[in-house]
Amino acid sequence: MILRSAFTLAALLALTACSGAFAPAPAERQSTTATPPARTAPAIARAAPETRAAAAPLRPISSLLGQETAQIDAQIGAPDLIRSEGDGELRIYRNTACVLHVFAYPRGPNTEVRQATHIEARTPDGQIVGADADACLARFKRS
Numbered sequence: 001m002i003l004r005s006a007f008t009l010a011a012l013l014a015l016t017a018c019s020g021a022f023a024p025a026p027a028e029r030q031s032t033t034a035t036p037p038a039r040t041a042p043a044i045a046r047a048a049p050e051t052r053a054a055a056a057p058l059r060p061i062s063s064l065l066g067q068e069t070a071q072i073d074a075q076i077g078a079p080d081l082i083r084s085e086g087d088g089e090l091r092i093y094r095n096t097a098c099v100l101h102v103f104a105y106p107r108g109p110n111t112e113v114r115q116a117t118h119i120e121a122r123t124p125d126g127q128i129v130g131a132d133a134d135a136c137l138a139r140f141k142r143s
Contacts, residue, residue, distance in 0.1 A: 058135060058137070059134065059137055059138065061119055061121060061133045061134050061136070061137045062119070063137075064137070065118075066115055066116065066117075067116055068114065068115050072091070072116060075140075076100070076140035077093065079102075080092050080093060085103075087105060087106050087111060088105035088114065089103075089114060090102070090104075091104060093140065095139050097124075098124065098139065099122045099124060100121055101120040101122065102116050103117055121136040
């Protein structure tokens with residue numbers, strides 16, 4: 001009989017714990033909208049971080065769009081390959097890290113002057129570079 005009573009008591013306690021009957025009243029709960037306490041500075045003084053020369057910001061690869069091919073050559077060097085495609089041309093620039101494909105077409109009535117209309121950055125094995133396209137452009141010489 002004592003064993004049966006102990007088992008019943010244990011079962012009731014387990015059920016009571018799951019029911020949430022002992023949850024604090026709403027007035028006792030802490031508000032989530034209260035402002036956190038102000039933080040104070042640490043007691044140990046830290047040395048100021050070393051100041052380094054700020055790295056030059058990356059030029060976005062899109063900065064080449066609309067530029068004439070001569071302007072692009074002046075900025076990143078002569079192309080490794082120029083392939084004519086109808087009125088336009090594909091200009092390929094290579095370095096050890098990536099390959100730029102610049103598609104240039106004539107603007108206006110002067111068909112001799114071509115401007116960049118589309119640019120792709122690729123790895124040396126041909127995969128299209130996504131977020132690192134600007135870093136690819138930075139690896140070419142600057143004017």
